[in-house]
Amino acid sequence: MTDVHRVDYTGEGLSELEVAPTPWQQARRWVDEAVARSRELGDVPEPLALSVATVDPDGRPNVRTVLMRFFDERGPGFVTNTESTKGVEIAATGAVAASLTWPSMFRAIRFRGVAQTLTREEVTGYFGSRPWASRISAWASQQSRPVEGRADLEEAYERYAAQWPDRGNADDVPVPDFWGGYRVACDEVEFWGGRRNRLHDRLVFTRVGEGSLDDPDAWQLHRRQP
Template identity: 40%
Template sequence: MADEPYALFADWMAEATKSEPNDPNAMCLATCTPEGRPSARMVLLKGVDERGFVFYTNFESRKGTQLLANPFAALCFHWKSLRRSIRVEGAVEVVSDAEADEYYASRPRGSRIGAWASQQSRPLEGRWALEKAVAEYTVKFGLGEIPRPPHWSGFRIIPDRIEFWRDMPFRLHERRVFTPVENGWAIETQYP
């Protein structure tokens, strides 16, 4: 394995992109409720660099409110076809408006309208209510630009721990843990 976690992540993601049939960028995001209970769901990774791992959501959603109240999270990537996983833990920050605007503008038009129409994580009277909201926002924005909603942006998880796990025969798996230190990363190999 490589001695730098972001390079190793890029290598593993490239392999996953070739082998996973759907959403190789899918990751389980774990947050915490105000009562201290864990809460997990699948989201899509939309960016990664030396600053951290980025995804986008509605700030008024369950995950959005939890992250704004308690800015720490964990991620888990699992690529069954490769028999590998990566776990990430760390603090969370909101991405800049410029980053959120750039990503939002890259989304399909229907997804941008959906960001306005969906009251994510709140009760839905029926599918018709969502379809009605989509129709209303489609008319409102017409053929013009669709601005990013004020309640929609991204979060970046800034890792203080990244663990790479690889399946090995006889359950003698490989585990390598990276933790940030001044001018680089400390690397620890752990028992399976």
């Protein structure tokens, strides 16, 4: 057995007295604090890194990390090639789970629910805000498919870059038909706060009715053992 490096978590946790009245308000608070800490201290290098889990046809889980590009009372959202593995698995089952984790803050948020397709207007608006090179890469990569080597990716990138040169406009590069995104319509949101001696806090909002993440009548709060 190799030596294990143990760290006692020194987070402040989260109590029932401190938690916001809705999962949206609590999540917004923690996301904003993570972004602020990233800018001020630099120890949260990618505060919007979102781990997204799906299931394949055999029921085996797949997880990968994307960036959370949408976040409102409807749930967290991300963009992707819809013909990728995640897109195919979402289309088959709709089941999705996602998490934001900030180790230096001893905090995490877990979202569970079903995927809802982003509107074309949302996708187009976001695509135009991306740097030109990122828009070209969306065309160049057949996401999740095998490739012989990096040279093939570079060649595809150069081909599309020549086709749609950078003129400094949002519509220089068209939105690919296969490029879109999803929002997690949540039925459960868990807030994890690390504490000493592994007695962490896990406060969970579970859906009990219709409504957004900011509708207090749609959610019930309870605590889980760590």
